[in-house]
Amino acid sequence: MKIAVSGKGGVGKTTFAGTLARVLATENDTVLAIDADPDANLASALGFPAELLEGTEPIANMMDLVEERTGAKKGSYGGMFSLTPKVDDIPDKYCVVHKNVRLLTLGTVQQAGSGCFCPESALLKNLINYLFIGQKDTLIVDMEAGIEHLTRGSTAYVDMFIITVEPGLRSIQTAFHIKSLAAALGVKSVYIVGNKINSDSDKRLIEEKIGDEMQVLGYISYNPKIIEADMKGIAPFDIDEKVRVEVTEINQEIKRLR
Secondary structure, eight states, rough: EEEEOOOTTSOOOOOOOHHHHHHHHTTTTOOEEEEOOOOOOOHHHHTTHHHHTOOOOOOGGGGGHHHHHHHHTTTTTSOOOOSSOTTTTTHHOOOEETEEEEEEOOOOOOSSSTTTTOOHHHHHHHHHHHHHOOSSSSSEEEOOOOOOTOHHHHTTOOOEEEEEEOOSHHHHHHHHHHHHHHHTTOOOOOOEEEEESSSHHHHHHHHHHHHSSEEEEEEEOOOOHHHHHHHTTOOOHHHHHHHHHHHHHHHHHHHOOO
């Protein structure tokens, strides 16, 4: 199963992606979790201990690796470099593992303007293509609100594109924008997960505004325990049964729709 999770900043997409990965890992799936958000917080949502992450850095920040694989220095523009760098060994070399979840943090390309193509961008795009196409593990990708890491080649292998929303017009508008970006790359299976739900009226708001455009897979309640987990650097999965149950129910719906 290959799932990409996106959504407006602050709606809880990383909480959902991390908890879904942990739920899947309890089912004896080996889960490969990819942090493709520049504001990289997936390790915390997964519950990775700080000592396990010491000395690790995002792939995009590895200057020696970028130069070795592309033939050009990180951050260089306009020169010659490989557009098809070797990437198949990167997951095994640079993943960290905890609770049956393998984590790989991609990082982001620090570019001066949109449309730039640089060595680290070539490396990341080829890596994400390989992860979707060549990996047999269950794959959960925590993305930013855009879909910059994806290409038409990789999206052909996305089983589900899940957009996390909260009961508010801004996050729902962002969901429609993300859906249009995904559709332009050929993604057809786009779904919604509602987060920070306080009442049935919150659910109705999401369902009414989404309409028939996308199916809602389920809901995650507004939960002070999730806030507490974030403050303590603990996975929501490890601190509260309610969020485990809610995401497990969403996972059942995912399986039903596959």
